Amino acid sequence: MIQTSYAELLDQLRLAIASSVPEGSTFRRRTISGKTYWYIQEPTTRTGRSPERYFGADTPELRSAIEKATAAKSNADGRRAIRRSLVAGGLPEPDTVTASVIDALALAGVFRLRGIIVGTVAFQTYAGHLGVRLPSAAIRTGDLDLAQDYGVSVALDDKLDQPLVEILKTVDPAFVPVPTLANPLVATTYARPGGYRVDVLTTNRGADRDAPVRLPSLQTDAVPLRFLDFLLRDTVEAAVLTRFGTLVNVPSPERYAVHKMIVSTLRQTTGESAVKADKDMVQSGILIEALILKRRHDDLADVLREAVQRGAAWKDRLKRSVKRLDDGPRAFVSSVIEDA
Numbered sequence: 001m002i003q004t005s006y007a008e009l010l011d012q013l014r015l016a017i018a019s020s021v022p023e024g025s026t027f028r029r030r031t032i033s034g035k036t037y038w039y040i041q042e043p044t045t046r047t048g049r050s051p052e053r054y055f056g057a058d059t060p061e062l063r064s065a066i067e068k069a070t071a072a073k074s075n076a077d078g079r080r081a082i083r084r085s086l087v088a089g090g091l092p093e094p095d096t097v098t099a100s101v102i103d104a105l106a107l108a109g110v111f112r113l114r115g116i117i118v119g120t121v122a123f124q125t126y127a128g129h130l131g132v133r134l135p136s137a138a139i140r141t142g143d144l145d146l147a148q149d150y151g152v153s154v155a156l157d158d159k160l161d162q163p164l165v166e167i168l169k170t171v172d173p174a175f176v177p178v179p180t181l182a183n184p185l186v187a188t189t190y191a192r193p194g195g196y197r198v199d200v201l202t203t204n205r206g207a208d209r210d211a212p213v214r215l216p217s218l219q220t221d222a223v224p225l226r227f228l229d230f231l232l233r234d235t236v237e238a239a240v241l242t243r244f245g246t247l248v249n250v251p252s253p254e255r256y257a258v259h260k261m262i263v264s265t266l267r268q269t270t271g272e273s274a275v276k277a278d279k280d281m282v283q284s285g286i287l288i289e290a291l292i293l294k295r296r297h298d299d300l301a302d303v304l305r306e307a308v309q310r311g312a313a314w315k316d317r318l319k320r321s322v323k324r325l326d327d328g329p330r331a332f333v334s335s336v337i338e339d340a
Contacts, residue, residue: 002089006128009082009239013247014065016079017112027055027066038062054158056112061237079244087241092124092139097196099242100171101144106246108160108167113217114152114249116235118201119145122250123283125238130253132290138282143197148222149232150202153215164220165190168198180212180221188212188223203229226266230307231259254296254303257287261321261333262307262314281324288329301336308340315340 026041036058042050056062087093094102098121105111116122120141127134160167168175168190175198177187190198202215202222212221234252239245251259260280267277291300308315315337322333 002086002091003128003131005082005085006239009079009086009245010237012079013239013245014061017065017247028052029058038066054113054156076244083241083245086128090133091127091241092134093241094121098144101168101198102240102246102248103242104167104171106248110160110218111248113156113158114148115218116147116232116249116251117145118147118231118251122256125240125250126253126287129236129238130290130294134286138286142195143199145199145201147201147228147232148215148218150205150213150215153217156217159217160219162219164218182211186212186221188221201225201228203232227259227262231255253287254291254300257284257300258303258307260284262317264321265317281321285325285329288325288333292332297332304333304336305340308337
């Protein structure tokens with residue numbers, strides 16, 4: 001029942017996005033490198049013709065929403081009722097600050113521009129996606145991790161209307177950039193009093209490096225991370241249970257689970273880093289168990305084999321982390337690793 005309601009909320013959110021565009025807008029489909037994308041042209045205003053902008057990758061869901069856009073209207077009260085029923089059924093909801101930040105990012109077009117929520121906020125959405133209950137200890141967080149593939153950011157002929165920090169200031173004017181040590185004029189993190197942070201991440205291209213890179217479409221700098229390209233390769237749409245629900249992009253649960261196994265081996269064995277490593281493995285174990293229970297073990301096995309085939313170092317990290325899983329998930333993952 002909860003999964004059905006969650007799917008209905010996703011449909012309502014897709015419909016709301018398409019039907020929120022100005023009346024008279026036109027949609028155009030383009031094929032680039034064998035893949036199809038949609039662009040939107042808004043009607044002429046007193047200031048002239050609006051530029052065409054990227055609307056999203058072609059999917060059956062997006063096409064259906066576009067077809068209904070001229071006739072359908074979003075029903076915010078209906079979405080709020082669904083959201084309340086999902087929370088009552090045990091699905092996690094974000095804290096007030098996170099909800100406000102996500103709503104502001106969505107309104108500004110961050111997720112339209114293929115921004116992706118990663119980290120614990122993404123993990124929270126898998127409860128509805130997979131139809132499982134998540135223990136409270138695994139879903140607590142005090143920050144938001146936002147990612148975008150570097151190649152996507154450069155290739156998109158579109159960008160936010162204002163810098164990312166200005167969008168965050170609409171939530172709380174106290175949000176400020178946190179300067180990097182190497183360059184005080186560059187920031188990949190934005191923080192507000194009380195310790196809440198928004199960290200911006202991107203894929204690492206070429207040799208490992210720590211220097212931030214610019215994401216032109218999101219108008220912010222980001223820290224490049226190893227293994228992030230693996231996490232961002234396949235994404236799914238998810239509903240974050242804000243006041244009326246918000247449609248976002250998150251990694252597939254299979255990739256999230258395997259990625260957490262890998263990054264846990266990068267943590268230090270003491271202090272806060274060790275605590276994060278423990279949380280990585282708890283989240284990974286929960287997802288692996290859920291994927292097996294929901295008969296999605298073939299999808300998980302495919303992602304595990306892909307990781308192993310990326311090289312000996314990847315396989316070694318998986319073999320080290322698999323020892324920390326519970327018996328059931330450990331047996332399944334170990335068998336796939338050894339057979340890959």
